[in-house]
Amino acid sequence: MNTKSSLYIPTLENVREARKTLENIVHVTPFQKSFRLSKKFSAEIFLKREDMQPVRSYKIRGAYNKIYQLFKENKVSKGIVCASAGNHAQGVAFACNKLKIDGVIFMPETTPKQKLEQVEMFGEGFIQIKLYGDTFDDCKNAAIEFGKESGAAFIHPFDDPQIIEGQATLALEILEQTKNEIDYLFVPVGGGGLAAGMVTVFSELSPHTHIILVEPSGAASMGVSLKSGKNVTLEEIDKFVDGAAVQKVGDLTFEICKDHVNGCLSVHEGKVCETLLEMYNKDAMVLEPAGALTIAALDQYAEEIKGKNVVCIISGSNNDITRTEEIKERAMLYRGMKHYFIVKFPQRPGSLKDFVLHVLGEKDDITFFEYTKKNSRETASAIVGIELVSSSDFEGLLQRMKGLGYFESYLNNSPNIMNLLV
Known part of the structure; x- marks a missing residue:
């Protein structure tokens, strides 16, 4: 128990237990050296390819770990409910199908059609989608209210110890997949669940690693909060980087991250679009906007990372091809x-x-x-x-x-x- 915040803080032991839960569920995703980026930045740059998970994002780790714990404790008799801009929803749908649990998933009305179809596919009849509002925060409030009325267990996408423990299993994989010390770890951040998971593991097993959080400039809620010294709610956000656009990060994730990260960058949405096109054209990688955040941030650390071992987490690839023209337009405006x-x-x-x-x-x-x-x-x-x-x-x-x-x-x-x- 953290005496300053009275919040339950996950431990390395908890993360190792979560890994046992996920052993036959998640893939050990590739840890690939990018020769192009390594040459460009005169560094050893590795990509942790969470876009190659069954649901094409790391979110399956936390979602399954949380739902499985509730399942073991017989706390899902009235089903589960969650709110998501897309990737958490797919992880929840996958878990509901695997464990045969009924789920209701609230998603913004602006959610790309591709993500809606993926959620339905992974749920295979065990989930129901409800479109509500324009942002994740709108959905979250509606989902919480639904849970109170129906008795369904609410599965938070980031601000929950067992969600964080599941995401943190990614850190264990990274450290096992390289024999070299990691100098810089670039982590995309929306609500902060993945970031908190990385901090939980790296602060103990690789404390010398510089952890750099990366968020879209139009939804820089973690950066604003870190500078303020308290968790701040943004009045308005740009929803383009939908997988990382939240008005407020989690209270628990903020508490875990605030004293352990070495930097928090914001990246212009136009730069993200430029990176998406570059990764597709030069590396044949189809990424979603949030999945390109860490690579888009490297320019801002070009001097610091020279000659260093660098890891960028590629968080997801759930992109909708109908967004291509918008991506091209934003990239050209940015350039x-x-x-x-x-x-x-x-x-x-x-x-x-x-x-x-x-x-x-x-x-x-x-x-x-x-x-x-x-x-x-x-x-x-x-x-x-x-x-x-x-x-x-x-x-x-x-x-x-x-x-x-x-x-x-x-x-x-x-x-x-x-x-x-x-």
Whole structure:
């Protein structure tokens, strides 16, 4: 028992017991050296491939461990209930099917269709999905209320000792799969269950390892909380990195992490998208946004990790192919290769031709154009999206647009307006 917080803190012994529970359930996933990333960063970089679990994420570890303990104690007679943005739901569905337990799973209405189909497949009739709200936090509150009314046991996705113990079995695997000391361990963080599990094991078995947490900049709840010295709830979050977008990390996970991590980075969602495309094109790896977080963070630690042994946890690969265009768009906006403008066009024949000839560069491309001719005015506005070959071409494009009188407004700096218009 932790005297400061009165919270039950998992121990290494608990983690070893959890491993026995999971022995024939989870895969010992590959621990692969990335030759490309090692060369790029002049380091020895290894990827722990939890995207290759049966449910394509590490979440099966904690979910099965928790549900199995309740099953042994005869506490699931009225079923279980959980809330999840996708990966925890798949782990819960898998466990319900394996143990023949009825489960209700609350998921955000924004959950990608691919994840919904996967949950149903793993549950095989033992689970029911309820779509509720826009965020994980909306679902969590609804699931807790459902559990109170029905008597179903609530399976928290991260803020639970047995969930943490299950996730921590991943740390035991990592330490057994390498003979070399690990200098840096990069861990993706949403609610903090995986991070707390890594801390539980590494603080005892490899205390010299620098543990670096990585979260999306639009949902940096752990970073804000660590800086504040208390667990903070964010008012708004960007839900794009759905597997790691929570408004508040767990009280228990925060307590475990706050004195043992060596850094907490936030990564721009555009950088995550750039990394997703890079990993697919160069390494033939299909990752979900949360699964690419640790690799996307390496640039921020490029100097520190030179010559070091580095491990990045690849947390999942439950991506939906229908998101590809959005991923490409976000990546190009981040790299400064896609720009949106409101452009003033004279209402005369040939004005668009003049714009193409005198404003656009030789290799620039119009990818979006929306214009309505209004005879009552001399000029009318159009929304124009332009793709550049190089981000360095932007200043020249902007100068030509202003110099020839076409420029009215630049939309990239006003994402709310841009999302409304494009």
